[in-house]
Amino acid sequence: MLLKKQTVWLLTMLSLVVVLSVYYITSPESRLNELATNEENAENAKTNDAEEAATDSKGESSVMTTDSEAVFEQMRLDLMEQRDKVKEELVTIQGSKDKTAEEKNEATEKIKELQEITDNEKIMESLIKAENYEDVLVQTSDDGTVKVTVKAEELSAEAANEIVQLVRKNMDAPNANVAVKIDPK
Numbered sequence: 638m639l640l641k642k643q644t645v646w647l648l649t650m651l652s653l654v655v656v657l658s659v660y661y662i663t664s665p666e667s668r669l670n671e672l673a674t675n676e677e678n679a680e681n682a683k684t685n686d687a688e689e690a691a692t693d694s695k696g697e698s699s700v701m702t703t704d705s706e707a708v709f710e711q712m713r714l715d716l717m718e719q720r721d722k723v724k725e726e727l728v729t730i731q732g733s734k735d736k737t738a739e740e741k742n743e744a745t746e747k748i749k750e751l752q753e754i755t756d757n758e759k760i761m762e763s764l765i766k767a768e769n770y771e772d773v774l775v776q777t778s779d780d781g782t783v784k785v786t787v788k789a790e791e792l793s794a795e796a797a798n799e800i801v802q803l804v805r806k807n808m809d810a811p812n813a814n815v816a817v818k819i820d821p822k
Contacts, residue, residue: 782814792819
């Protein structure tokens with residue numbers, strides 16, 4: 638009788654693990670689609686509000702809408718979608734029965750690496766924004782090159798050098814190739 642209880646308990650736990658694994662593999666995609674839809678709706682609402690506020694009583698446009706905000710958000714969304722596709726492929730490798738343990742471990746390491754890169758980029762964006770820039774976008778490529786796009790009227794060589802040094806210092810890459818680009822307001 639005791640053996641049957643243990644067997645039932647084991648099968649219950651295994652089925653729970655399988656259900657949670659399937660949920661984990663399928664849920665990030667749906668949540669990201671909902672998030673992207675919500676952000677698009679919010680962006681459309683902001684654009685419509687800005688356009689309405691930009692027209693004066695004569696119906697003429699007095700202020701231009703800020704397209705650069707939309708450009709920065711679109712670049713962030715594109716980067717996030719690209720990384721999510723890579724992450725999805727890696728999760729598929731992890732769940733595959735055909736792959737070896739070494740390939741699964743390699744996929745796990747790449748997922749951790751992608752998450753670290755994303756976290757570092759967010760930290761760098763907030764550090765650079767703290768230097769009184771309106772908006773910043775940090776992108777790390779596969780070869781280790783870091784592209785920093787700053788929203789500002791102008792950027793002196795000294796300010797660009799400070800950004801490069803800040804990135805190299807905080808990303809623990811003293812010899813990293815850092816490119817700073819300005820996006821006018």
